[in-house]
Amino acid sequence: xxxxxxxxxxxxxxxxxxxxxxxxxxxxxxxxxxxxxxxxxxxxxxxxxxxxxxxxxxxxxxxxxxxxxxxxxxxxxxxxxxxxxxxxxxxxxxxxxxxxxxxxxxxxxxxxxxxxxxxxxxxxxxxxxxxxxxxxxxxxxxxxxxxxxxxxxxxxxxxxxxxxxxxxxxxxxxxxxxxxxxxxxxxxxxxxxxxxxxxxxxxxxxxxxxxxxxxxxxxxxxxxxxxxxxxxxxxxxxxxxxxxxxxxxxxxxxxxxxxxxxxxxxxxxxxxxxxxxxxxxxxxxxxxxxxxxxxxxxxxxxxxxxxxxxxxxxxxxxxxxxxxxxxxxxxxxxxxxxxxxxxxxxxxxxxxxxxxxxxxxxxxxxxxxxxxxxxxxxxxxxxxxxxx
Amino acid sequence: xxxxxxxxxxxxxxxxxxxxxxxxxxxxxxxxxxxxxxxxxxxxxxxxxxxxxxxxxxxxxxxxxxxxxxxxxxxxxxxxxxxxxxxxxxxxxxxxxxxxxxxxxxxxxxxxxxxxxxxxxxxxxxx
Numbered sequence: 001x002x003x004x005x006x007x008x009x010x011x012x013x014x015x016x017x018x019x020x021x022x023x024x025x026x027x028x029x030x031x032x033x034x035x036x037x038x039x040x041x042x043x044x045x046x047x048x049x050x051x052x053x054x055x056x057x058x059x060x061x062x063x064x065x066x067x068x069x070x071x072x073x074x075x076x077x078x079x080x081x082x083x084x085x086x087x088x089x090x091x092x093x094x095x096x097x098x099x100x101x102x103x104x105x106x107x108x109x110x111x112x113x114x115x116x117x118x119x120x121x122x123x124x125x126x127x128x129x130x131x132x133x134x135x136x137x138x139x140x141x142x143x144x145x146x147x148x149x150x151x152x153x154x155x156x157x158x159x160x161x162x163x164x165x166x167x168x169x170x171x172x173x174x175x176x177x178x179x180x181x182x183x184x185x186x187x188x189x190x191x192x193x194x195x196x197x198x199x200x201x202x203x204x205x206x207x208x209x210x211x212x213x214x215x216x217x218x219x220x221x222x223x224x225x226x227x228x229x230x231x232x233x234x235x236x237x238x239x240x241x242x243x244x245x246x247x248x249x250x251x252x253x254x255x256x257x258x259x260x261x262x263x264x265x266x267x268x269x270x271x272x273x274x275x276x277x278x279x280x281x282x283x284x285x286x287x288x289x290x291x292x293x294x295x296x297x298x299x300x301x302x303x304x305x306x307x308x309x310x311x312x313x314x315x316x317x318x319x320x321x322x323x324x325x326x327x328x329x330x331x332x333x334x335x336x337x338x339x340x341x342x343x344x345x346x347x348x349x350x351x352x353x354x355x356x357x358x359x360x361x362x363x364x365x366x367x368x369x370x371x372x373x374x375x376x377x378x379x380x381x382x383x384x385x386x387x388x
Numbered sequence: 389x390x391x392x393x394x395x396x397x398x399x400x401x402x403x404x405x406x407x408x409x410x411x412x413x414x415x416x417x418x419x420x421x422x423x424x425x426x427x428x429x430x431x432x433x434x435x436x437x438x439x440x441x442x443x444x445x446x447x448x449x450x451x452x453x454x455x456x457x458x459x460x461x462x463x464x465x466x467x468x469x470x471x472x473x474x475x476x477x478x479x480x481x482x483x484x485x486x487x488x489x490x491x492x493x494x495x496x497x498x499x500x501x502x503x504x505x506x507x508x509x510x511x512x513x514x515x
Contacts, residue, residue: 307449310451343426
């Protein structure tokens with residue numbers, strides 16, 4: 001059976017061109033960048049080259065704005081905890097959208113133990129942030145506000161420019177988690193006036209094990225990890241050179257190829273959404289137009305997401321779901337609840353995230369598998385009553 | 389989680405569940421679960437001389453919810469209601485070669501649905 005992988009938001013393959021460049025840093029150029037001998041200096045140079053590529057990719061002021069971490073989760077933790085604790089004299093309040101990744105929400109919840117107030121700004125039924133409430137709740141006591149560039153579960157792209165204006169009017173730091181958006185839509189940290197920005201290597205077809213936190217010049221944060229003082233003292237620990245070199249090259253390639261690839265994926269995405277919505281009692285989740293080019297997400301009434309996932313897998317098709325049963329916490333996705341879905345509606349979601357391997361020729365197979373899956377599970381379900 | 393940890397038997401029952409459907413005017417009917425939690429199971433039984441002669445189910449839920457429903461109908465069919473009443477969640481899980489730990493509680497309600505159906509049958513019989 002041919003594999004049709006539609007879960008690129010969960011994990012992506014490493015681009016062979018990336019691997020080709022990075023693999024020597026595992027086998028031959030294995031120096032520690034902190035060593036002063038020639039093997040160490042080679043490694044140091046490789047990291048600086050990668051840093052330059054990332055800076056170019058997001059139009060950062062200079063390469064010193066780029067801090068390498070181990071993952072997007074770590075970058076989010078560093079941004080939130082680092083900014084909140086470093087600027088605690090300014091106030092003890094943090095603000096985030098209701099659809100942030102758990103690696104933003106949990107550090108903010110943790111800060112409540114340090115006496116911070118944590119305000120969650122709601123989104124509308126398409127996932128767009130309530131800008132009026134944002135303006136109301138970001139105050140001079142806020143130390144950091146976090147809003148993601150685009151959401152990984154519903155594909156909605158947030159109006160970052162307007163959000164940035166609102167937050168900066170109050171003189172507050174804006175952190176943007178661009179994990180899902182980077183490599184799909186162009187990101188310009190200077191144009192959007194972003195203070196802190198998170199990137200993930202794997203979401204750019206780079207290896208797992210590297211992330212980036214962009215820090216605008218003059219923005220003050222403190223470290224979360226203490227140790228040897230690597231990465232300007234903000235991220236101690238010997239650098240994962242293989243992953244960092246890979247991430248640099250992945251960002252470089254994404255910058256060059258993103259426009260063409262995103263156009264290609266948009267066409268496939270639109271056809272998939274159209275096909276899925278032809279299935280009775282099926283609804284789009286997320287925004288109909290302000291949506292990531294590779295992202296299609298729907299919910300089917302009367303059936304449950306883990307069953308959908310398992311059934312689709314039998315056709316060789318890998319998708320994702322926000323169902324409780326597919327999560328470690330056994331809670332349905334907080335994102336789907338935030339856009340106003342009831343629990344039982346949130347259980348029946350399907351998330352498709354396209355990538356390099358997908359083509360238009362996959363679409364009829366996806367359509368057939370989805371239709372048969374939904375029909376079969378609805379026949380089993382006591383909750384599904386056809387509208388007719 | 390997905391199917392990490394699902395046995396081959398669970399996947400067989402999930403893909404080709406036995407005894408799916410409803411029984412019109414059943415002798416016993418049991419329903420457990422809650423759509424909010426993501427699992428709802430209903431079981432219909434036909435009983436003759438206290439023997440379960442026919443049994444059907446419908447389930448909304450994850451892979452193990454469907455597989456346990458299918459398995460419990462297999463186990464109960466042909467059994468005396470007193471025997472069927474003794475079938476436990478653990479029996480169902482064992483017959484499926486085990487369930488992942490996080491599924492033992494939430495999606496292993498099929499035996500409960502069967503018990504409800506038998507109770508319903510007994511109540512009707514008393515009247």
